[in-house]
């Protein structure tokens with residue numbers, strides 16, 4: 458089974474429109490529909506060869522999606538259907554076996570388990586970590602870190618040791634790292650399992666869409 462892909466009338470038809478739905482759309486998304494897609498994938502396939510048997514296992518088959526700038530979409534599907542795999546393909550962490558895709562840069566990926574991503578000793582250092590690849594002054598780094606931590610409601614935790622944070626707080630720090638890099642595409646794997654649906658929507662709007670669209 459493949460993930461159910463969110464769709465809308467403005468997008469190309471996909472295999473599973475009936476069960477798919479967007480979590481929410483940004484209010485400023487409408488003018489952006491005319492722009493080129495931020496994410497476009499056609500007939501992606503991802504297969505692996507098991508060891509030692511050498512058996513080919515198809516994890517994703519003929520997976521297509523199209524997401525425009527300013528939109529937030531969610532992937533739906535049962536455990537093991539390939540949602541994380543698809544996100545990792547879009548993030549460039551895996552290479553498709555077949556198919557084509559385009560994802561606007563810079564793009565950021567937030568792992569399902571924040572312990573796989575949050576690597577530095579303190580909150581502030583962790584958010585600043587990914588900025589090393591840019592040519593930024595110390596003041597610019599500090600400013601980006603503060604804004605990103607503020608966006609996810611973690612500014613007051615900036616000096617806290619990472620190991621003292623809850624799982625949800627670590628996820629927020631991981632997202633702050635992505636926001637600090639001013640990514641154009643943010644790929645979130647099982648981001649809000651610790652929130653109910655109402656809180657998810659509110660939190661997405663305040664912490665994710667706001668900073669991304671501003």
Ligand SMILES: Nc1ncnc2c1ncn2[C@@H]1O[C@H](COP(=O)(O)OP(=O)(O)OP(=O)(O)O)[C@@H](O)[C@H]1O
Nearest residue numbers: 505514516534535536537538539540541542543647
């Ligand atoms: N390296 C691997 N070797 C073997 N099987 C793999 C590998 N990576 C993924 N899979 C299999 O591919 C399928 C899709 O995995 P994936 O993690 O993408 O699912 P998911 O939809 O994100 O699941 P969940 O909702 O449980 O997080 C699963 O059956 C998984 O066991």
